[in-house]
Amino acid sequence: MVQSGFPEVLAPAGSYESFHAAIAAGADAVYLAGNLFGARAFAQNFSEEELLHVIDEAHLHGRKIYLTVNTLLKEKELEEKLYTYLEPYYNEGLDAVIVQDYGVLRFIRQHFPGLALHASTQMTVTGPEGASLLADYGVERVVPARELSLKEVETIKKATQMEMECFVHGALCYCYSGQCLMSSMIGGRSGNRGQCAQPCRLPYTYKGKNGYLMSLKDICTLESIPDLIEHGIDSFKIEGRMKKPEYVAGVTAMYRKYTDLYLEHGREKFRVKKSDLEELMDLYNRGGFHSGYYFVHNGPEMLCTNRPNHAGTKAAKVLGQKGRELQISVLKDLSKGDVLEFPSGHGDYTLGKDWKKGERQTILLPKNQREKKGAWIFRTRCNALLQRLNQTYVNAKLQEPISGRVVLKPGEKAVLELRFTGRNGTKTVIRVKGERIAPAENRPLTEEQVTKALAKTGNTPFYFETLDVKLEGDCFCPMQQLNTLRRQGIEELEKAVLNGFRRTSADVGQQDMTDTVSDLEKRADNTAGNLRTSVLAETLEQLEAMWEFLESALESSEMEQSLRRIYLDFELFLGKETPEKTREICRKFQQKKIQIFLALPHISRGNLDGKLKSLLLAEKETVDGVLIRNLESLGMLRKIGFDKSVIADHNLYILNHEAKKFLKEEGISEYTASLELNAKELSGLDLTDCEGVVYGYIPVMESAQCLEKTCFGCKKASGRDEMADRLGHRFSIRRVCTFCYNVIYNTDPQVLFSEMDTLRRVKVSSCRLHFTGESKAETKQILSLYTQAYAQDPVWPENLNYTKGHFRRGIK
Incomplete structure (x- = not known):
């Protein structure tokens, strides 16, 4: 495996299991959230204790942790919570924070000067001018808007020399990230606060066309890795903090595999296996994949309008139906525990045994359920794949190689020296002493016995790649004494490695947060x-x-x-x-x-x-x-x-x-x-x-997509239309063809x-x-x-609907 650090494979983690799976699958870095201020409020996320442990574990394995603080913070949250929230992670050695809020950006730069700042895609950075502005404020990495082409990303990179972190796989929002208020205005769940209800995954009607008109397919750029690298992308970001550990493991491993393939052999030998693409489809897809906006500005081929969720892969075909018995032809090898979805959408079927490609099988349907002859049956759960990912990555043992040398001499203290070289080339050497070694009266220790005792590193972060045992004379030493020596050595080694990442809290303290009190008191008296x-x-x-x-x-x-x-x-x-x-x-x-x-x-x-x-x-x-x-x-x-x-x-x-x-x-x-x-x-x-x-x-939305183009083709002329949701509420739409985007307005x-x-x-x-x-x-x-x-005589016609927005109710 190539450990070049460029481009970085960046994996998501919404739980410790996902973090562990990502590291095992070869992620260079993991982005995740603590219990506050993350844009996936409904993920499991991490407690303070868990996150501190994860930071250390990542560093022991030569990986990085980026903390998402990518929501908007209210005044009290920033004044009363942000400093105390970040301080322990800063001291532990957190590698970077991903931010959306300009206030959070300014605050962290002042109070935690040693912490790297990454601008979230929620900041809607679309060009070099905006990126340069952030660079002047200390931001070293930008996650640009997902709507940008590869050429636009490259332009920002060349103009600013900032690191480019770009999404390569997973779900796409219909709206430019950070510009969506639809979930907030409709249901009070703000996407800017990590609580998006995903209204873009619901059905809508536009000029008689019905369907999931705003549900984009997931992006998959596996086959485009050479182009992504050659256009200067520094970090391949995988979306999916709400996904299960098996998904994180499978996608991360695949991007690790093909990133390394390109770095080792170049473009000429770069080929993606069809079976690997199908494996990604089995993990999750919304009616297929798309390469995102890197090569197209927008278009109907980017959407799956007939469903908003996992579509699976073709597994069988309906041959016919007699009564409740459904006859099907099996298109691929299927495993016990696989789940098949009926074409009609009415329920699914879990296999009780393995099926082989080419077999004809019969399924007993519920009463009155009919399926159409010739319809495709899709597998929405590939049980064998999930079991393999669990075994290989999710439940994998993570240990780093170390070399050791132990010297035992009668009358002197035992000496254990451990050497560790991190993935970044940093060398750590520690030397510990144990109890005095007694001379052997009967059977002296052998090198084999000492090696066997010291090599039992168990669930520690290390294993012995080499261990040199030197016995100077006939030695006697209880096994417990050797175990203690090993534990002491590994603990000291772990401590020494992690000390290289530790910080002390910034000298700038919370007292500086009160400097706005006088400003807030200097308010003009606005009278009528x-x-x-x-x-x-x-x-x-x-x-x-x-x-x-x-x-x-x-x-x-x-x-x-x-x-x-x-x-x-x-x-x-x-x-x-x-x-x-x-x-x-x-x-x-x-x-x-x-x-x-x-x-x-x-x-x-x-x-x-x-x-x-x-x-x-x-x-x-x-x-x-x-x-x-x-x-x-x-x-x-x-x-x-x-x-x-x-x-x-x-x-x-x-x-x-x-x-x-x-x-x-x-x-x-x-x-x-x-x-x-x-x-x-x-x-x-x-x-x-x-x-x-x-x-x-x-x-409530600004989108690079265009409903007119999706449903009928591009008009190349600005104008206004309407769409309706499933409840009949009508949303006005403005086509801004001059700059090629749509604006969707609230219903009232x-x-x-x-x-x-x-x-x-x-x-x-x-x-x-x-x-x-x-x-x-x-x-x-x-x-x-x-x-x-x-003039203080407010009236509003009863026949005109309206809303007060959040002026009274607010958001959580």
Whole structure:
């Protein structure tokens, strides 16, 4: 086995059994979570005691442990829990943390300076500008968005020289990771807090097409390993912290095998066996595999629309049915304990004995169950494979080779010297002394006896590869004395190896976390007279409605006095017709001292970076600032020297004061209050520089996939459509073809018109109305309702559904 360390095979572990299986199967590193702040809250995860043991065990075997702290942290969690949570792992020698929250990133850099920082895929890093921004903050490794092509990953690598950790196998989210609020808004289980309910695995209807329209196949890049390596990927990340140990073992072993094959023999001799691909299919697949986004931008071939779960592999075919007896033809050797799924989806069948390929078998079906002649029967559990993986990896004994030398001489203390060379080449030598050796009166010790006694290393991390026994004279020594010598030596060796990883807690302590108290007390008194208003428009029709409302309605006087800013979607400045009309209306607003800001794309990819830069330069005189939705836009603005105001939208998440500080240090002047905090939690943050969204259909997904393309083919034209879930709830969809992504909006708008007093108490700087697909008439109606609410007379039509989002209920 090649132990090059490049590329790293990185395995998941949701339990100790999975960790053990991953190490046995050849993983260079394992990523896992403790009992807090992990993005798989429903995995078994590790207690503090277990995790400390796992860190040591990994280091003894020359592997690394990366701790996932990849959720968003609320203010109290960051202030009261994060330091004490991380400190023991930091001291033990934890190799790295994977983070999503900007505040967590800033906090760890300050309080645990010796700990490596990896940016989670939840940060939605899509290009070199965003990655460079993180590199300046001490991040050494990026897990880029899974939607990137190999060329885009290579571009980031070459531009930043950062390590690239990329997913190579397992489940794919439909949404860009970190940009999904669907589970949160529908059921209160936030994906940003590790509690995703996987709404993308449910059935939907789009323009008459029914099925699991957002359920992506699992990614499998085994055959693409040469391309992944040659494009600069440093770590092959396997998804699956919710999977069983056998899955972790099987997938890890397969990627270890073929990574080593390429490193030893190169591309010319690199071939993946069909049987190995089928083994991976037997472990888990959703209607087949796909190579992910590395070679395609999106497409229907990436989805399995007829089922969202494990599909298994073809095992038999229905020949016919007589009454309850189902006759089948066996397509492959099957084992006792294998599970077959009936084609109709009604139940399954567990084999009570082995079946051979080519045999005809009969299964007795439940009463009234019918199966179609010619239908395929799939095996969803391969019992022989699972048993083999258990025996080979899950229950494997893990020991490292050591060499030893023992010297026994009558009248002197026994001496045992142990030598260990780690997988990274580090050498450790220890020397221990035992009790004095007595001279032999009858039968002296033999080398064979001493060797047999010392070689019994049992369940320790080591075994003797070589053992030199030197007897200087006729020696007598009880076996118990030799056992004690061996135990003492191995304990000292283990201690010496692990001491090389130990740290002491950083000098920067928790007292520094209180430096925000004075900041939180410096809040302006927002009264009804100075609570401001901002409006975001995605269409020219909405912009025209805003101007007409402001000019004609008597009731708009309150609106005109409070309106300070209008955000205009970037697509309003593209095309042949809308840009000039947009600029004309913008000039009218600016004459009234109302600012015009450009709302940049939700997703910005490197291959479209030039288009975005050109847009900013073209509209430099038109706009007073920009609203950004991703780190890539922020990094790009810094690169071009943008000198106007930059405001962060709600999906640059701010759940704690450290996150605000991070963005402020990067040039953000104002923020958007988090949509996942309730009023009480918001009141614990300084919101005098934050806007609160009081109206709007909230974006719950941004996806590189396109439902239109999946169901009917690419139109290459931006537009709006709808999809419906199994309960009939309708979701608006926006196709952003300019930058090739879809935005899916919540079923009902978030409306906080009845919460104006509370918004004043939590001291937001202004209230934002976010228009998406509303018509001109609907836009004017919402403006009128808001004006009444602003004047403390809130009303809302009974026939219009709405939600308050998390403003009252919050998230766990």
